Structure formats: C-alpha cells, structure tokens
Amino acid sequence: MTTIRWISALAAGSALLLAGCGSGSSDVPQAADLAPATKLTPAQQIERGRYLVRAADCAACHTAPNGAPFAGGVELASPFGKFYGTNITPDKDHGIGKWSADDFYKALHDGVAPDKHLYPAMPYTSYRGLSRTDTDAMYAYLMQLKPMAVQNREPELGFPYNQRFAMAGWNLLFRKDALPDASKGESPAWIRGRYLTNALGHCAECHTPRGKFGQMDGGRPLTGSALARVGAPDISPAGLAARGWTAADLQTFFSTGIAPQGSAYGEMFPVVHLSSRYLNAADVGAMSTYLLGDKPPVPQPLKPANADAGAMATGRQHYLAVCAGCHGREGEGKPHVAVAMLGNSTVRNADPRNLIVSMLDGIERQDFPGLESMQDMPGFATRMNDAEVAALANYLRASYGGQPADVTADSVKVLRETPSH
Numbered sequence: 001m002t003t004i005r006w007i008s009a010l011a012a013g014s015a016l017l018l019a020g021c022g023s024g025s026s027d028v029p030q031a032a033d034l035a036p037a038t039k040l041t042p043a044q045q046i047e048r049g050r051y052l053v054r055a056a057d058c059a060a061c062h063t064a065p066n067g068a069p070f071a072g073g074v075e076l077a078s079p080f081g082k083f084y085g086t087n088i089t090p091d092k093d094h095g096i097g098k099w100s101a102d103d104f105y106k107a108l109h110d111g112v113a114p115d116k117h118l119y120p121a122m123p124y125t126s127y128r129g130l131s132r133t134d135t136d137a138m139y140a141y142l143m144q145l146k147p148m149a150v151q152n153r154e155p156e157l158g159f160p161y162n163q164r165f166a167m168a169g170w171n172l173l174f175r176k177d178a179l180p181d182a183s184k185g186e187s188p189a190w191i192r193g194r195y196l197t198n199a200l201g202h203c204a205e206c207h208t209p210r211g212k213f214g215q216m217d218g219g220r221p222l223t224g225s226a227l228a229r230v231g232a233p234d235i236s237p238a239g240l241a242a243r244g245w246t247a248a249d250l251q252t253f254f255s256t257g258i259a260p261q262g263s264a265y266g267e268m269f270p271v272v273h274l275s276s277r278y279l280n281a282a283d284v285g286a287m288s289t290y291l292l293g294d295k296p297p298v299p300q301p302l303k304p305a306n307a308d309a310g311a312m313a314t315g316r317q318h319y320l321a322v323c324a325g326c327h328g329r330e331g332e333g334k335p336h337v338a339v340a341m342l343g344n345s346t347v348r349n350a351d352p353r354n355l356i357v358s359m360l361d362g363i364e365r366q367d368f369p370g371l372e373s374m375q376d377m378p379g380f381a382t383r384m385n386d387a388e389v390a391a392l393a394n395y396l397r398a399s400y401g402g403q404p405a406d407v408t409a410d411s412v413k414v415l416r417e418t419p420s421h
Ligand code: HEC
Pocket: 002, 053, 056, 057, 058, 059, 060, 061, 062, 076, 083, 084, 085, 086, 087, 088, 095, 096, 104, 107, 113, 117, 118, 119, 121, 122, 123, 127, 138, 155
C-alpha cells in the first residue's frame, strides 16, 4: 500500500494562501519526450499512450487489486486518513468521459480538475514535467478503454486536511516546474532518462526526502526517504555506487525485478511489476544512465567490517538456524528459492530499517517477469525477540554488508511498533 507524507503541509498551505505569498510558475519546454516528428495515426497514438501510461505507473493507484483496469478504488493510506485512486475510465458519470484533452492536461500538469483542486496524493508535482504531446497520447489511450460505472470514493480526511482549497496555497509554494538533478550529464540518454525518472516514473515522490511542509526537499534529490516503516533507499549516484550498483545491474533490476544486489520488494515491487518492466531497452538504459550520471562513479567493493567475535558467533547461529536454509550457508542465495545476502543492497544499506522490517514482516510471494518466482519469505516477528533480531541484523551487516554492527534491540523495538502507514 502506498503511503503519503506531504499532507501535513495542508494547514501551512492554507495559512500561506491567506497571506498571499508564493511565486508564480511558468512552463518549461520539454525536449525529452521523444515525440516523433511526423504526426501519428490515431492507432499509433493510442499505442504510444499505453506505453506512457505504463511508464507513469497510473495503474498503481487507479487499478484496484481484482478491479477493472483504471476504474479506481485503490486505497492509499496516510497518517491523516485515506485517499482513493479515482475512476479514470471514459465513463461519463463516474470517470473522465466528459473531460477534454485540456482538462486532462491541467489535472496532470497543475493538479487541478474541472471541479476541484487535487491532492498531491496524485503525483502532479512530478507529472508537471510531462509534455503536452505525451499527455494527449495518454488521454487518447484512456478514452478508448471500456467505460466502467464505478463510483468514486471521497478521501476520508479529518479537518483541516479535508480543505481542498488549501492546495492552491501549497501549489504556489511547492509545485515546481522541474525537479533538481541528483546526477550530472548532458547526453541524449541522460536527458531522456531524466524525463523517464522525474516526470513519468515519479521516482522522487518516494526516493527524495520531504521537507517540513511535506514538499520534496530539492536540496537532497533521490537521497532516500522513510515511508513509515520502510525506507526508499538513496538512489543518487553516490548512494547507488556505495551499494555496488552498475548501470547494467540497474537495467536488470528494472526489467526483471532481480539483480545480483537483490530483488524488488515492498513498495518497489509494483513499480517494477506494473511499470518499469514494460520499458523498452533504450528507455531502461536511459533511466540507468540518468541515475548514475554520464560518468558513473566506481561501484564500491564489499569490505567486511570489524565486529566483536562473540556477538558475530551468536548472530551466525541465528542465521544458520532460521535463514541459511533459503539464503545459503555463506549467504550465497539459492536459484529460484531466495536471493543472496552476501553483497545484498538491503544488507549493505547504511540505514538498517528495511533489513529489520524484512525480517519482522517477511515478504509475500511475488511473481517476477519471465518465469522467475520465488517462494514467500516468512516473517519472524513472533519467533524472534528484539535482541535476537538485532544480533542477526548485526551479523548480516558486518559479514555480508560491510556495515557497522550498530543495530540495538531498542531500534528493533521501535520499528516493531511503527505502524505500516
Ligand atoms: C501515487 C498514486 C497515483 C498515481 C501514480 C497516479 N494517480 Fe491519479 N490520482 C490519485 C489520487 C489519490 C487521486 C484523487 C486525488 C484527490 O482526491 O484529490 C487521483 C486523481 C486523478 C485524476 C482526477 C480524477 C477526477 O475525477 O477528478 C486524474 C485525471 C488522474 N488521477 C489521472 C492519472 C493518470 C493519467 C496517471 C498516470 C499518468 C495517474 N493519475 C497516476 C493517485 C495517483
């Protein structure tokens, strides 16, 4: 389930609106949408729209599990209440059947629907970078879908967060025309990758930390952000290189969900499953080029960290007793059973929260592109106490991740008690 963190800004936004400050914004030309020079036939435009709707992962929030495509109803949790993805099929009463292409562009680009301001649970803060040619293609694709008479659900928010007008103030301050870059480059692949990552893929919505008004922190693009219990890791060039990522491994990860550094899980799994695996090779390459930059940093080799031998022996006992059956005695992993722990990017992450939460909660069975599927990973929350989880996390960090053995039982306890949204 997607978790939303910008909303504490609403109260502040309304105050600022009343104070009348903020700066206006103007459109920036986009050169990276790769719009063909010649006019597309209607059928070609629809096909292009389908590709773009996938690249933008609209289904993640607008197609409910077991629901009709794009008929809405997806529940999006936030600490302030619930949002629901809406019906964006061409149904005239419940969907966007009466909308013009202009209305559609305004919703994606400005966060403004014909009858209301949208909440940034709809990531228009990123889609603002989309070109008009591309939103027109998306519109053409969505408008030829089967109309579904599925009623929308209003968000369930308490005061003051239910005041939609406050978004106008928030928008004045925080709706930016372009997101800042985490990497450097100027090649055509980098420029295309920037469009795929920042505008279509809206990767920054999860991977960029938030400021105190819930806005994306422009000073630290893609350096990682906590989403309730789990964290979206640092995917800036330095962050990726520190965990051993190369452009080739990133491409494998986005296309298949599994790389030598581990598998996509949690909130990243739907990103691969519904979106990045449908990108063509040139676009997957471009996204990887953008993330690492035109001059990628050298991936860091894994260096075992110093740690107390007694504590390591205890951690290893736990590992052999509960994990090694699937992840291998030396953390080497087992084909079609489980990924390697040795050099795994979750284990190499300086922030231990995803490692700890994976152990506590487990990971549901996921089907990866192609024929790959692994079994589910059980959760150990009821079988291991805080000290045991900490000892095991420290063993993995020091032996297989090159990280200090600094996880305490208290930090496990805090995560155990943090709600999942
Ligand atoms: C992270 C979740 C998320 C993603 C991804 C997302 N949306 Fe939305 N969208 C929402 C939510 C939530 C709303 C309702 C917002 C509100 O109530 O203010 C919404 C509202 C809309 C609306 C307004 C509908 C109405 O009836 O007012 C349109 C149009 C829309 N989305 C289109 C899209 C398209 C097209 C894409 C892909 C390019 C997309 N959305 C991707 C969450 C998302």
